Structure formats: structure tokens, C-alpha cells
Amino acid sequence: MDSHAALFELGQKRLAELRKTKPLREGSFQKKLEKNGITRRDFMIWSATITSLLALPLPFSTMVAEAAELSDRVPLIWLSLAECTGCSESLVRSTTPDISALLFEHVSLEYQEVLMAAAGDQAEENLDNAMKAYKGKYLLAAEGAVPTANNGTFLTLGSQAETGLSLIKRVAADAAAVICVGTCSSYGGVQAARPNPTGAKSVGAVIDRPVINVAGCPPNPANITGTLMYYIMFGRLPALDMFNRPKWAYGARVHDNCERRGHFDAGEFVTEFGDDNAKKGYCLFKMGCKGPYTYNNCPTERFNAHTSWPVLAGHGCIGCSEPDFWDDMADFEKPLSRQPVHGLDATADTIGAVILGVTAVGIGAHAVSSIFAKKVEE
Ligand code: SF4
Ligand code: SF4
Structure with a gap:
């Protein structure tokens, strides 16, 4: 495990890299906060709260604040698989999160079925374009379990009726990191409960790469935001427990x-x-x-x-x-x-x-x- 000094250095390097890249969204985070009546003081309190949530010492809070401002440099693709949308709701309707919800708007959200304006073929085109433009750089958030029985045909999406199984494999292959949001994508959830007729599995069970599980039905919005902030700040996943959950959130009974x-x-x-x-x-x-x-x-x-x-x-x-x-x-x-x-x-x-x-x-x-x-x- 890294010392705080090593982590601080890693965070500074990561933010310096992000500063050099172009924003993918218009308008600064600061302006968005002001427009929503959130003062600089509120923002600094939020940064300190996220810092403490991540079990980091207070000097990291300025890094959290800058990472939030630079979050428009990080492309995010959010896939909805076999799920109830409760996890998205948990984040979007979250309240501490007045700021967290704004962060979610500020991060470059390239594809999210609940929030995006595009529909049908245009939505699928957006997804393909984002995958091409940010190959190897986008963060993938997955909500919902993956039906695998009958070749995954219990879940099909879009006009081409692609199975969720094929979609998650395809999108995860070129992602920088994969976050499973909620218990369904983390472990299969209610879809995988006995007798599990659709052969539902967790995302981690069907793709060939490590995932971070932000478990919960739904997960606390703070745990989703904290995981996102950790990735933006350090460009990698935090320390995980034996079920791939971030220790800072799931370390205590x-x-x-x-x-x-x-x-x-x-x-x-x-x-x-x-x-x-x-x-x-x-x-x-x-x-x-x-x-x-x-x-x-x-x-x-x-x-x-x-x-x-x-x-x-x-x-x-x-x-x-x-x-x-x-x-x-x-x-x-x-x-x-x-x-x-x-x-x-x-x-x-x-x-x-x-x-x-x-x-x-x-x-x-x-x-x-x-x-x-x-x-x-x-
Ligand atoms: S109290 Fe238990 S059941 Fe309720 S959200 Fe927390 S972990 Fe889940
Ligand atoms: S103290 Fe009682 S109510 Fe609280 S978590 Fe333990 S068993 Fe549940």
C-alpha cells in the first residue's frame, strides 16, 4: 500500500497530466457551482468531506477540489444492463450531492441511457463515436447484471438487438477502468437470485479484466462519487477488499x-x-x-x-x-x-x-x- 506522501505525489502528477488535456465540456465547474448558488466555501467543505470519506488526510482536499474542476477531461460511459435504474437514481437524486450531482454533469458523460438526450440509432452512434475517440481512456460504469443463458438473449439493447453480454464485453475491452455500480453489476443481484432462469452474472464474471465493485442496492451516492473522484485524482483503482469493494467505503461492518x-x-x-x-x-x-x-x-x-x-x-x-x-x-x-x-x-x-x-x-x-x-x- 502506498504511503500518503507517495499517493500525494501520484495525484499531483495525474492532475498535471489532466491540466494539459483539453476540456471535453463547455464551461468551468466553478461557473456551474455559482449558477446553482453554491459558494466557494460550500465547495471546499464538500472537498474536505470527500477527502475524509476516502480516508485521506486533510491536505488532499485541495487535490479533490482541483480533480472535480478537471473532471471534464475524463470521458465516462455508463451502461445499463439488467437493472431497475435505482443506482442511477441514487446518484442523480442525491442531495449532499448538490455538488456531486453537478460533478456528474461536469464529467464528460458520453453515454448514459437515463440522462442523455439522444435516442435510438443516434444514441448508439454516440456510444460508438465515444469508444473510438477515447479508446483506452474512458472510464466505464456498469449498472445491472448480465444475463448469459441462451447466449445472453434475455437482455438485448438498441435497434440491432445487441445482447447485454456482447455489449459489456465490447465496451469493457477498451475502457481504462471498469466500475460496477450497485449489487447487480457487482455480484448479479436479484437477477442472479435462485433459480436464476436468465443465467444472470456479475460484470466481473463475464469480462476478462479487474473491476471495482461499488456494491449496494442501491449504493450510497457518496460511494459512487468517491470512487469516481479517486479515479480522477489518481488514475487508478483504490485498495479493494476480497470482493473488489473499495476498502475506504466497505472496510467496516x-x-x-x-x-x-x-x-x-x-x-x-x-x-x-x-x-x-x-x-x-x-x-x-x-x-x-x-x-x-x-x-x-x-x-x-x-x-x-x-x-x-x-x-x-x-x-x-x-x-x-x-x-x-x-x-x-x-x-x-x-x-x-x-x-x-x-x-x-x-x-x-x-x-x-x-x-x-x-x-x-x-x-x-x-x-x-x-x-x-x-x-x-x-
Ligand atoms: S443498511 Fe444494510 S441493507 Fe441498508 S443500504 Fe446499508 S448495507 Fe444495504
Ligand atoms: S447493533 Fe443491532 S440493529 Fe445495529 S447493526 Fe447490529 S444487529 Fe443491527
């Missing part, structure tokens, strides 16, 4: 940063939605919360301008950023009475068990037995 964790440790649980314990904000483990098996920054980043997240709102985490969570984490409103098959859960349990073992004093025996002895009370 939901359970470990949850505001209800004290109640878990004290053995205080909600046993019915709306009961007195629910009103007191007790732990949702017995209502099926999968926070102990799930790695994501939801409790710290939250959604909707940092106002809330599912567990704070009163429902357990369903494990949406883990591989095969539709099969592996169901029933969503009941605790697991077995080890989940996938995910870092086994490690989490082991680590959790060790930590809990060491700090057993003060931890409710009930809570410990709930998870680790797998005897969950109905």
Missing part, C-alpha cells in the same frame, strides 16, 4: 458503527415492530438485522444528505452490499439460524467472537447466544 450497538451488547432487542423496545431504539437483530454480516458505511455516511439510514429508520439491514444477499441473507425479517454462505461473515463472526470473548464482561449473555450459539429465540 455495519454492526460496528451502528447507533443501536450498545443495546445489542446489553442484550436489549426489539421483538416486534412497533413494540416498546422499538420505541426505545433497541437493537433490531431479532427482527432480522444483518448488520453483523454486512460491510458498508451506511451508519456513518447515511443517506439523504446524511439524515438517516435503514436501521436508524427502524428496519434491520438486509445485507444488500454482500454477494448473493437475496439468497444468503433471507428471510430479511428473521435472524439467521446458520452461518451465511458468502461474504466476510464467517470472518466477521470469528473476529466478532474473539472480540466479544475478550470483552465479554458487560455484554449480555443473551446477545452472545443469539449470534454465536445460533440459538435464536423466535
